[in-house]
Amino acid sequence: MNNVFLIAGNELRRLFKSPLAWVILATVQFLVAIFFYLLLSQYMQPASAGTGLTEVVVSGMYQISGVVILMVSPLLTMRLITEERRLGTIKLLYSSPISITELVAGKYLAMSVFYILILAMISLMPASLLFGTQLDLGQIASGLIGLILLTSSFAAIGLFISSMTKQASTAAISTFGVLFLLWIINIAGTNASETTAAIFSYLSLLKHYTNLLNGVFNSTDVLFYIFVSLFFILLTIWRLDAERTHG
């Protein structure tokens, strides 16, 4: 377990040494702040009387945050394994007494911590509303958990794709493609038969997230994200292991 923290710690340290981490934090914060302001001013219009503050502003903001993070996420995850290959440091890791599972878990943990940091930063905005009014904290918690689970699955998918390629840019584009596809896949099923539509909509990352955002805490939605993360982590471990034998 120590090795997992060691890998994660080094990953985060190097992330924050580069401007990338700071630029991503700033960009996400800025974009989400614009939406937060727009949602808040919309709520202040007399026309929206009778709607809930939490539902319109907070959930709305979290929903947009999911999309914003989806777009920057490939840039964060692209270098996870590709850069170790480029620098040759993967040989340092492989010749050290740590297992591939520990390596992959450490990388995943580092990304998850970074996403939680992004979420903590953007959550400061709705938290500021607490000074003037009351919010449905239960719904916020449910949405936040949804966002954590969602971003963790971004991390796992990005990690896997990073382990497949040699070039960071290839990893970034592919990750973006896959994440975007999984996001909108439920639309693909709208004109198909009922079963197909159900399958597509079940696979959509968005669908499960929306439930949680609305305060519907359903264990199947939570399990869906945990399953996606575990699945891609396992694939990464297999992929790296196979590379030692065949690559």
Added chain:
Amino acid sequence: MENEILISVQELSRLYGDQHAIENVSFNVHRGEILGFLGPNGAGKSTTMQIICGVLAANHGSVSIAGYDINESPQQAKEHIGFLPEQPPLYDDLTVDEYLIYAGKLRGIEKDAIAEAVELSKERCGLENSGSRLIQNLSKGYKQRVGIAQAIIHSPAVIILDEPTSGLDPIQIREIRELMLELSEDHSVILSTHILSEVQSLCDRVMIINQGQIVLDKTMEQLQNDSDKTDHIEIALHNPPALEELLNIEGVASAESNHKDILRINFIPDTDATEAIVEKAATEKWGLYKLNPRDSSLESIFMQLTYGDGTPPAEEQTDNE
């Protein structure tokens, strides 16, 4: 303890596609031994080293380090390995200290011992004053030193260095040599290199690998003895006789005329006809003006074993690693 086997490699094979990168490679390295690994590019040196360190997996065969099998108990085996790949595995956005601390922890050094280990390995590699420098700002030679420092930081039983002296200037090379002699006292060292003189001055044992197979595995002493025995000489004569006359001399197996009037005379195995030839040349007034004993340096052995006839082949397929 002196003869304890620290590295045991048994029947190692590794395929890239259908091509054997290495085939049926077996050898042992004892404590205190420095093994020089020679071979042309693409011969399988790096592949073999990476398999020993667990970076690559073998398709067949086994490796054990200090008694631990690299596949069955990788954790224990790898604790005893220090590895410097061809390209030093450095994070260029870290400082030397940060990097070495990380490498030391990866290699399993306890928290309380880490500062001391970093200091010691920096001192050994001449990095005392570079601790707070960013790795990306270091020169190639210094990067190589950091690479060596990470390989010895945990004082492993087995040190494996892939071309440790590449990119270093002659003074640094000498320092590295001294360091390796110091290290070899109670470790095993395997190092690969292209520089033959380095092997001669440094190693106890030489292994030449060509096309994935070991073609020579001898101690320096054995090589020395071999080179004292000659199986041919080269002479130059002002008035060369017919070749048949030379063949009549006792102990001569064959003679051939080389370029530039040099005659190469091969002896019947285990005989030395040098004296007889010189005598004959004097009495027959052949005008002997040059006599070269067989050149049996490591270089010519290397050339013979890897290229067969001593001339490098035309552009061959390059390294596939």
